[in-house]
Amino acid sequence: MTIRSRKHTLATQPLLNQSLLAMAALGLPLSVHAQAQEKTMAEVKVEAAADVPYKAERASSPKLTAPLLDTPQTISVIRKELIQEQGASSIVEALRNTPGITLQLGENGNTSAGDTFQMRGFSAQSSIFVDGIRDLGAVTREAFNIEQVEVAKGPAGADIGRGAAAGYINLVSKLPTREDAAAASLSFTQGGVKRGTADVTRSFGSSGAFRLNAMAQDGSVHGSNALERKSKGLAPSVAWGLGTPTRVYLFSQHIRQDNVPDGGIPSVGMAGFYNAGEALRNAPRVDRNNWYGIDGDYEKVDADLLTAKIEHELAPKTTLTNTTRWGKSKMDRIMTGIYTLAMPTTAPSSWTVSRLRQSVLQENKILANTTNIVSEFTLGGWQHTLSTGIELLSEEQFATTRPSTSLGTAPAANLYHPNRNDALSGFKPAENGAFTNGKTETVGAYAFDTIKLNEQWQLNGGLRVERYSTSTDSATLNATTNVLAGSHVEKSGNLASVKAGLLYKPTADGSVYLAYANAKTPPGSANHSLAAQTAANANNPALKPQKTTNVELGTKWDVIQKQLALTAALYRTTNKDEFPQLVDAVTNTWAQLGERRVQGVELGAVGQITRAWSVTAGIATMDTEIKEGTTGNNAVGAASRWSPKVSATMWTAYQFNATFAIGGGVRYMGEQKRLVDPGQAAAGVNMPAIPHYTVVDAMASYKLNKNVALQLNLYNVFDKFYINTLNNSGARATLGAPRYAQLTANVQF
Template sequence: MDHQAAGQPPATLLASPSQEAFSLAHDSSLGRHFWAGAVLSGAALAIAPAYAAEVTLDTVTVTEQHDAPYQTPSKASSPKFTAPLLDTPKSVTVITEELIKDRGATSLQDVLRTTPGITLGSGEGGTPTGDRPFIRGYEASTDIFIDGVRDYARGSHETFNIESVEVIKGPSSAYTGRGGTGGSINLQTKSPKLDNFFEASTGFGNAKQWRSTVDGNVKFSESGAFRLNVMKMGGEVPGRDGVKVDRFGIAPSLAFGLGTPTRLKLSYSHIENNDMPDLGIPFKTAAHPELNRPIEVDRNNFYGRHNVDFRENVMKTATAIFEHDFTSELKFRNTTRQTKSLNHYLMSRPSFDNCVAGNTSAACNPGSASAQFRRDDRARWRSSEALINQTDLFGSFNTGSVKHSFSTGLEFGKEEIYDKTITGLPGREHDSLYNPNPNKQYNYQLQYGPQKAAGEIKTQSLYLFDTMQINDKFSINTGLRRDRFEVNNFTDSRTDSFWNYQLGAVYKPAENGSIYVSYGTSSNPSGENLGQSGGADGAAGGAAIRNLKPEKSRSWELGTKWDLLNHKLSVTAALFETKKTDARSTNPLTGDVTLGGNNRTRGLELGVSGAINPKWSIWAGYTYLDPKISSYRSGNEVFDGNRIKFIAKQSATLWTTYKVLPNLTVGGGASYMGMRYADDANQMQLPSHVRYDAMARYEFNHQLSLQLNVNNISNARVYDASHVGVFANVGPGRSYMLTGTYRFQ
């Protein structure tokens, strides 16, 4: 459907990628440095044919693939990690690029859906749509980082330009600043290499799915290289009637000085999601509170509007990373990041809000064929802009017999939120629960108010980390961070300054193993989610700014890590507890919000990743969580002793591949997600599920391969998330994708 005809704003709101790159580049002096790299993207599209003409395949020297593609890397990407991961007293889960490709994951949500210890949350229109993970029982939607720098805007992240996903478990404010109660997620992007290679993939699947990607790299000098990644994806979500997918991404990057003491990398990323928003099926009904699980309607039923609903999510990121090695023991890095995003949508919010308690009519009885649900409008135009500068100085030195590996740095950031009010919406209506009609025509005209500043956040941070190697067996890990956090929504404002720290001890009974204990803290200041909640029905708004000090969390962890089979296989185990002792809660007598709440999560986590032998790779994990509300009031309701909503007690995954023939690799696995409550009262339940996936890849030669992925083989009814029981998001059904890949080096 033509968006303009449906009452949407002029097309100039979302310019073409090249226009947006130009706009971003000219919005600030920093951006001008990126324009040269962005311009090169057009020329790089010709890399493949031009380079292919020069290649003589008979003389190509082939390097064998790494024989442990799922193995956790020896070090994290951030210099704040001052020890190898084996000797870091904290759980860190790494999902490698090879694992992402083998599983056919195309989005961050796909990756996290099969990662133990993580559950997914949902927006509802007022709370923006996009990635909303919960790590170890606590929300991490604003704790997503790209190359170590916070990505504040709520959006849907893609995998086409990702080398790995690092999930840092446990309170991480010492590393990341505000938030990070349960952990944080870092997306490590692809970088130019001193090599020439090209890879192109095209895949087709059921539900008219298709996806194409290009990854090309050119070495243009002894120390310079250019890399370009491009992605386009379309089709529908399997098992969801007419819910379309329309994505585009382009990510050029340019590097100078590779292999020398002084290096500069310029990169730009543009990702668009122009898809059909789908909030799933209506869930909670006050008329029949005994129905505490989603009603089993036809999973293909779509409760939105095909001719009305839309979502335009655009994320533009420009980054400059300058590095200099003074010596092998002292290094400097400065990262400057400018981002812009747009989250613009009109969606249908399905609910049973039309059915109040005591209503006995057939329309409010889900057991009746004439049952109805209510369809409400949710609309938003919200833009965010951020400029962040992060400086790191890191290296090593000795004090007597003690070796210090240190990292210290400064971070400055400014994040701004802009809104437009939206009126002229189609309006509320009722429709059949069992036979909804998503193809109705509506007479409406969207109207947009002027763009207004909705809020801003300013941060200033100082941090220091040190790993002290006492001897070959024992080391101590420390970290300290000071943050100044200023938030303003132009109605209220608040400034907080707070410390966070971590302390860990590591004992190595063997060179390839460690046993550790650690303690850490995190802080959640009021207004940290500014712009990520509130403001439903097109109204401007954001998270409330309370006149309260930051919430505080403290955590301990006891664990062990081992690298086995000549460092090809990693196994980990950890026991942990996180307590939030100053959680926001409502005083039932006065109605005031106070820091009188308490909650905690205890758990066990097991993991294995790597290769059992050169043919057999494995990635598996299990997490047990006991998330409990110790004290929490909302109005006159008391939730003491209940389980924290959205969190499963148990989750597990197993994925393994085996090279049965020199050219044939097969793989498969299963992911389990336990039952989750969708509300604080623990009345509404999202049932547990098991999802089975499989793949097979045949390599005709070193240039050409064909891969088949079948996900959710049993077509299990998967409920990804819920927004406090109002509706339940339905995950994809059975999907097939056959992908052909051509590469040369």
């Protein structure tokens, strides 16, 4: 079909001239400038394609200058329709639709992040983005305001800058459209969780629209009667100029969470548990509903984002986008975690487990401005899609210390019958003046280009250069003198990252590619917290950035009349300079060594097999090994923790008619090793690994009328007992939910 744009006058000529100057400064060809001066937009031909459930044609990032079919990188897109079909309420649940991602619990539960991921063998918790801008904060991210989740795997320094060894996860927010609509859902989960969401869009004037997404949830986590969760979310957005060359969006998101924190349960008695003592080694496991916390434990999270985005068409094939974001999140948590098992007698009824009181009081702030220009043009007989931009970013994390003496002392809990009403002694929560305040400021510039050499060959490349500056101010309290001692540590430098891909198209619907990408991770990348130079860890400012490289050979095909996308990739990722060593204590000289290699295969399928039958599936293998290391978990020959050799996921749905559909899925997670040192003995290691598991889910939906549909989700159909996460010592685990049902009423107008 043909769409003719209405005639319009570019009234803000000075702004246009400034934009053109910016284009020139960023290296755009001047041949496109004359087109931007036209007062009437040229006729544009658009081929309308039918929307395919689960399948996305492109990612939202303007840095990805080609459709997914022609992008030489493994990228998974999880659309909102799939999230709704599965009844997922969090990003963690949505990410079950892509293999190769695992979750971590941390040591003693005192992790500062709600969502803690590992992807392809490397940490990804600091590589979570919202609308292309890095997202900070200790918050379990909600799905009610998400249009789609995009997962880019492999080193992505050219895309997102420092600390991108694993890749990144980008959450795309819902924004207004000119189509009036209203939708709501109300869910009731077996066990007592109640959740409601609303999504309302209204247009106004000739080009404006307003959208409001809201969410409220209350109830206990299924499988533990003590873990109460309360969440509220509000995401208003407004847009002007929709359907015109200049579009302005103003949107925000506000989350409030009031939770009972989960300290996990002892891993004793679980399959694979090992202890030198025969009695403990053969002891039964504890009741999954046990809670070892103390009444009054709490976790409160406030998270706010405010964003302004402007899109301006400089010419029919040239668009400038400027985005400004301010964000702030705060976590305040006091929880009681389990620690050491004790057997005072031979009677298991008197066995105990000691408990530790832990605290997190942390605030994260972010201020960002990004400017991007995407232009399509022909130069030298080759077709280019060029994306260039500048990013300004300020990230800050402030953590206050509550002394352990103020948190109180919790008595040991009975191993099999803990009492949440046990009395605390000496509980007077207060800050002692100690703190850590880390801040990173970044100025980055990038350019990406897809060059179409002919109908069969394409080149895809990108370059990012950035200047970062990280500083950490801290104060510690001397327990003997009761005097605070302050310190200031800083680190700055320049980083350059690249990506390059050569792509061959045997047909219009297929591609074969070979790609290279790298990333660099300087000290303090995860939380802006630099360590003293005497500390042998990755946050020592005396260290140089770790270097990660990736080579990927892959192929992508759209089959069955472009309704089903098939992907396959072989990859090898290498991380160097991971392990620091002090080589001269007098001159404080450090050396870095170490090489960790992760390689494997990833296969995927997403789309429709028939008009009624939809599917999304993936399988990934990971072979991890330290090729050059030190000792212990970093010894040569050791594997990477929490990296299953095989993981797989599949979800499929069949629409029988306009009113009835069924669906279901299978998730397989291979063994996730905690004990990875090939020379370590098994004695006293608690759980050496998370055993492999397979979980089956099911769904059925029935449309009562044109406005109301009922959906029943049954999770863990065969009631599989499995460990979801394990702490670093292997003594404490959180479990996957047992079999339960969720009934949802979906309303649309």
